[in-house]
Amino acid sequence: MDSLVSFSKWLSKWFTAAVILWAVFNYAFPATSSWVIPNTAYLLGLILFGMGLTLTTEDFKRIAKRPIPVILGTVAHYVIMPGLAWLLCIIFHLKGATAAGVILVGSCPSGTSSSVMAFLSGGDVALDVSIETLSTLLAPLMIPMLLSFLADQYVSVPAQNLFLSTLRIVVVPIILGVVIHSIFGKKIDAIIKIMPLISQVAILLIVGAVVSANHANIFTAATTLVIPVVMLHNLCGYVLGFGFSKLLGLEEPQQKAITFEVGMQDSSLGATLAMKYFVPQAAIPSTIFSIWHNISGSILSSWWKNHSKKSH
DSSP states (O other): OOOHHHHHHHHHHHHHHHHHHHHHHHHHHHHGGGGGGGHHHHHHHHHHHHHHHHHHHHHHHHHHHHHHHHHHHHHHHHHHHHHHHHHHHHTTTOOOHHHHHHHHHHOOOOOOOOOOHHHHTTTTHHHHHHHHHHHHTTHHHHHHHHHHTTTTTTTTOOHHHHHHHHIIIIHHHHHHHHHHHHHEEEEGGHHHHHHHHHHHHHHHHHHHHHHHHHHHTTTTHHTHHHHHHHHHHHHHHHHHHHHHHHHHOHEEEHHHHHHHHHHHHHEEEEEEEEHHSSOOOGHHHHHHHHHHHHHHHHHHHHHHHHHHHHHH
């Protein structure tokens, strides 16, 4: 068990590099992850079940005690990122499934790696986890609503099916994880310790599946434009998230938490829903986002940590 925990910590340190290398490998050898393609929803459910296992009643009490920053951070996330996605699609003249994929990843809840970045930067991890939890629980309502409003000009949006799928894939595993944690408590500490490793492997498998399904289309004229769009989407999310938190007059740790919570997306969920309800091409923005936001988040958290040290 200790060796698995140690390996998990090592993989966390090099996770961005692992994602990039695994994506390149699957691009060169697409048959490697072809078996994963029909199973991405189960992998995502496993990731979110792990999230539920780490949650306790104290996490929900914390939301109830300090609801305003959590609500404002969640509202900022669901206003800024979908709005930016829609605007970038117009500016860059994206069409069809590619545009829908950009809007889909923009409409997803906060990324699971945002709490790691908040921790590394010296941010308010409790606030970060609270926003992540609330935005994820709201995902079954927000994703179909936002896609119906912003993406129906590009693709047909199966809003009801998206709601039911997101409820089943996202909320049910989280609640199951919370219930099991409540029942068994410290008896499952050993499992909780290795859940980050299981989640990291599941994310890698999802990335591999999306690259495998799209290897012939990733570097076409239409899809290469997605790379700068995704980068701008993420970076503008950081800037606007930080500006919003600054405008609210929050302290620096809270500013960091909201910045990461706004700018980082649950791209694994975006890729899974894109593969299930649209064409594989719609999953490309989520895959690129998954790679890029880990790079940008690592750079920003490192800079912020060093900057904070120098300023104190």
